[in-house]
Amino acid sequence: MNHEKLERCAIGDGIYVNFVENDRYKTNYISFFFVTPLNKKTASYNTLLSRVLTRSSEKYRTQRELNQALDLCFDADLTADTAKVGEWHTLAVSLCTLDNAYALEGENITAQGLEILREVLFRPNLQDGAFLPSHVESEKKLALDEICSLVNHKARWAKERMTELMCRKEAYSTLAIGHKGEIKKITPQSLAEYYHELLRTARVEIFFVGRFCREDMRQATQDMFQKIVREPRALPEIAVRTQVKEVLEVTEEMDIAQANLVMGFRTGCSLADSDWRAMSVYNSILGGSLTSKLFCNLREKMSLCYHVSSSPDALKGIMLIYAGIAPENRDVAVKEALRQMDEIRAGNITDEEMENARGALIHAMNGLGDNPSVLAEWYLPRVLIGQIQTPGQIVAQLRRIQKEDVVKVSEKIVLDTVYTLTAKEGQQ
Amino acid sequence: MRFYTKENALIGEKYYRAKHPSGLEVVLIPKAHRKAFALFGTRYGSIDRVFKTQKDSDFLTVPDGIAHFLEHKLFENQDGSDTFSHFAALGASCNAFTSNEMTAYLFSATDHYYENLEVLLKFVSSPYFTPETVQKEMGIIGQEIRMGQDEPFHRLYYGLLDALYVNHNVKVDIAGTEETISHITSDILYRCYNTFYNLNNMLLVLCGPWEKARVKAVLDRNLKENEKIRIEKQTPREPRRLHRKKVVQTAAVALPLFAVGMKEGDLKKRIRPEEVLKKEAEHEILSDILFGKSSAFYNELYDKGLISDRFSVEYDLSHSYGYLFLSGESRKPETVYRRIRETVKRAAELLTEQDFERSRRAVYARSVQDWNSTTQIAETFMDFAFSGTDMLDYSKIISKVTFQDLLNRIDLSYRPDRLALSIVKPAKEKKS
Secondary structure (H helix, E strand, O other): OOOOOOEEEEEEOOEEEEEEEOOOOOEEEEEEEEEEEOOHHHHHHHHHHHHHHOOOOOOOOOHHHHHHHHHHOOOOEEEEEEEEEOOEEEEEEEEEEEOHHHOOOOOOHHHHHHHHHHHHHHOOOEEOOEEOHHHHHHHHHHHHHHHHHHHHOHHHHHHHHHHHHHOOOOHHHOOOOOOHHHHHHOOHHHHHHHHHHHHHHOEEEEEEEEOOOHHHHHHHHHHHOOOOOOOOOOOOOOOOOOOOOOOEEEEEEEOOOOEEEEEEEEOOOOOOOOOHHHHHHHHHHHOOOOOOHHHHHHHHHOOOEEEEEEEEOOOOOEEEEEEEEOHHHHHHHHHHHHHHHHHHHOOOOOHHHHHHHHHHHHHHHHHHHHOHHHHHHHHHHHHHOOOOOOHHHHHHHHHHOOHHHHHHHHHOOEEEEEEEEEEOOOOO | OOOEEEEEOOOOEEEEEEEOOOOOEEEEEEOOOOOEEEEEEEOOOOOOOEEEEOOOOOOEEOOOOHHHHHHHHOOEOOOOOEHHHHHHHOOEEEEEEEOOOOEEEEEEEOOOHHHHHHHHHHHHHOOOOOHHHHHHHHHHHHHHHHHHHOOHHHHHHHHHHHHHOOOOHHHOOOOOOHHHHOOOOHHHHHHHHHHHOOHHHEEEEEEEOOOHHHHHHHHHHHOOOOOOOOEEEEOOOOOOOOOOOEEEEEEOOOOOEEEEEEEOOOOOOOOOHHHHHHHHHHHHHHHHHHHOOOOHHHHHHHHOOOOOOOOEEEEEEOOOOEEEEEEEEOOOHHHHHHHHHHHHHOHHHHOOHHHHHHHHHHHHHHHHHOOOOHHHHHHHHHHHHHOOOOHHHHHHHHHHOOHHHHHHHHHHHOOHHHEEEEEEEEOOOOOO
16 A cells, blocks of 8 residues: 555546555645645735634634644644745645544544644634634734744745846746735735635645545545635646846845855756656756765865755756855855856766766655655646656656756756855955 | 564554674664665764763863764765765665764665665774865864854754853854864864764664664674773763853844743753653643643733744753753743743643643654654654663653643742743844
């Protein structure tokens, strides 16, 4: 029973349930993903809604009552999150519960958990058709604080800032946790309207990972949507740009000791393309692992940094390189990173580098099934673009990638933006 | 080498444990996961600053940050090859970490389990340091230290430990400072290595689809008998009082961050493993009742906008130190601190049987969930083992804790005069 094969079926118009059966965990995982286009409005509304929905419900009128119900359900973990999936935006409400086998007095934890999910998602705490003003106001404040506090984590902040600069004319520049101005405009009434619109129009993907009775779950989820008249909207196509007219260079200062360098590239390659597998190998060779060119050279040979890595976005066709460096080493680091990319373009990839990169990706694929939430998040963009393969099938494809394939994808990659968040002059 | 089996039927887990003739203790936790995980650790961490073995005449005092530095340097090999690539060639990923009381090397593999285990044992058993390689590492670790300085939570945490502790080394950054690590030489590294990396002072935890016989064969092939060693560590005497009541720092943050700690006063030297676990369980249940997401405290402060959903509570307990740790973000950290103080003062009267039953169930469930991932199981297991306890017993101990136990625990450990506050606030107060 322990494979990572996904089985799915439609239970409504644009609503799908996905099952991955697995009995190696102590817990079972259920996640509802509502998928919308990405823009300032959806990101802001989804973020606020995720907070307000998991704050109370019709039955659990306060956060404390809800949390106590979760405790009694053997510390069920209810999470609400928003994320960018390329140029789409997801609101995910998930619940992780202990398997029934570990209940102390034969309780049906799975059924109890599903009931709590139904409460928060489908029986919200509304008053005269609107969410509670006090809840909406305090969650707005917290959501705004969270956006402000992004600055606390310098690496993450620098990457977000880079994305904002590089994709300034694209939806992708939107922050996953929303936009301050938009959040401020939301009212208890407008949030309720958005909530109903979301249930009516969003693409819905529901994941069950662990031990479940499929028929029961299918029936239960179908019931949840029974009273909703669906008018699903198609998700927009994600724009993958390949041309760069002029490299943008931006340096900003902050009261910090270390400089955070982020380089943004257009790869012209996404999950939907046939050469995506080669792109993954390229990234693994360049900066995706501890044997990568960036790690071995910038860190191990040149002692420039502790952290250095590269990562591609699966749907948007961009790639970021990040390095935490001493401020005075910025130019050397940029030059060396580009030099390593030139090396790959020139075909200077050793057999060892090739096999290490391939091995790291195969290892990651093989291990995916060990973590239920990671597995669901990994499958999500794949079900959305209709390219569903198991990790096992991908391993087989990875084994066939040749150096030439890697060189070929490397030729399309162009530098777009170099962003540096550095220490204030005279401060380090 | 003979493995004995221990089982906990309640949670459906077991392990095999054995002492290898080399002196190394091995624990094998079978799991049906694809990812096999190995953790090879030594009882040596950042707080071990002054020590000797039975062979040394004098105690040696080493520079702060050396355990972590040594962890980095072990990845280097005499033939110039890179350890990461040895694992990569076998499709595994490896890493290491240093904490207050341990240093551990690890890998996860979905294939070639036993070859990878061989690589792990070999590289950790073959130190190779030269003045040049030591020098090279200064730059890398220097950047790691600066990264920590720019991490507000890191500053907040060490600010609190500085408030709580007068002398204890736990208050010193695990990585040391750029100044302290500049005193590290290859000679001192060898001395630390030879003291603490004796197999009798180490533990190997394997979790995943491992087979006993094949593990034994790898150990037999790769490990030689180590001479028995007696390590004496000197730790400065730590008074029960606080070092300071409050530490305030500024950094590039949006809102003030706060951490409140309560210094544990009940630290008996001689204590049985079950008592350690019981104390741990009591603290976990108690802090959940008083400060967890279902508590009156959390919900009142959340509703008033004084704390956010990022508020967290945990208890850190070891042989020589312990503290309750509450942290979060607030525009009014002093007010939050006052409310925490009131809650600690009134802890006994705030407790109800109903809250107790609910929290105990939640804490039990959490202890079962800890057996979900091979990585987490091995790391938690080693943590317990190095404090002389057994992770497999924990869920049972939790279910035995009584309401009266909690009242006694409050009596022994909850002291408002041992509460300290650490704040990291924005450099300039913004008006909103």
